[in-house]
Amino acid sequence: MRVLLVEDEPGIAQFISQGLNEAGYATDVATDGEEGLNYALVAEYDIIILDIMLPKIDGLQLLRKLRTQGLKTPVLLLTARDAIEDRVQGLDAGADDYLSKPFALSELLARLRALLRRPPMQQDTVLRVGDLEMDVATREVRRAGKSINLSPREFTLLEYFMRHPRQVLTRSQITEHTWNFDFYENSNVIDVYIGYLRRKIDHGFDKPLLHTVRGVGYCLSAHTAND
Numbered sequence: 701m702r703v704l705l706v707e708d709e710p711g712i713a714q715f716i717s718q719g720l721n722e723a724g725y726a727t728d729v730a731t732d733g734e735e736g737l738n739y740a741l742v743a744e745y746d747i748i749i750l751d752i753m754l755p756k757i758d759g760l761q762l763l764r765k766l767r768t769q770g771l772k773t774p775v776l777l778l779t780a781r782d783a784i785e786d787r788v789q790g791l792d793a794g795a796d797d798y799l800s801k802p803f804a805l806s807e808l809l810a811r812l813r814a815l816l817r818r819p820p821m822q823q824d825t826v827l828r829v830g831d832l833e834m835d836v837a838t839r840e841v842r843r844a845g846k847s848i849n850l851s852p853r854e855f856t857l858l859e860y861f862m863r864h865p866r867q868v869l870t871r872s873q874i875t876e877h878t879w880n881f882d883f884y885e886n887s888n889v890i891d892v893y894i895g896y897l898r899r900k901i902d903h904g905f906d907k908p909l910l911h912t913v914r915g916v917g918y919c920l921s922a923h924t925a926n927d
Contacts, residue, residue, distance in 0.1 A: 701724075703725045706733065707731070708754050710731075716778075725812075726879045732754055746877065774818065776815060780801040827859070839855060849900075898910050
């Protein structure tokens with residue numbers, strides 16, 4: 701999953717982005733409202749974490765601009781302003797959730813998972829493709845009842861495939877949703893991680909789930925071309 705963090709305090713931004721990256725999220729960081737607006741409009745994010753007190757354009761103004769332009773990406777407001785009227789104002793501006801500083805990283809991650817389970821993403825916490833199951837809440841993956849251990853990046857990549865079953869995903873789509881702007885698309889990192897996933901979810905099973913569509917990309921499907 702790809703996250704945009706708009707936070708002007710360097711220490712807090714570093715703390716959050718490091719925690720998100722360790723949890724497997726691809727994270728871009730904007731340090732003011734104007735930069736955040738530009739990021740949000742040029743890339744496709746699964747969720748936006750937005751501070752209210754920002755230079756150039758404050759968080760509420762930025763949120764209203766995004767909603768006015770039809771952007772439906774879930775937004776979590778992150779701010780030191782915890783008065784009821786501030787929370788109401790933020791939610792009325794189009795926010796999906798609100799977390800006050802100081803906060804525990806574990807709570808932030810739990811709130812992100814809750815937002816990602818909402819429509820149009822996925823209401824159920826369990827994703828299934830054939831006999832492969834992923835619980836996005838507990839971060840457990842099983843195939844035919846056998847537990848599969850994945851790294852955070854492998855989990856993120858597989859989750860993206862499982863949210864788009866039977867769809868051919870191009871390298872560009874995979875890059876945009878599982879890596880940030882610092883990623884070099886022409887590297888072989890995607891191929892390497894596809895290889896990791898294949899060994900973990902397909903090795904030892906009769907029917908492969910992760911398929912290469914030559915010249916296009918990759919597809920996760922329990923069906924073959926002959927099915």
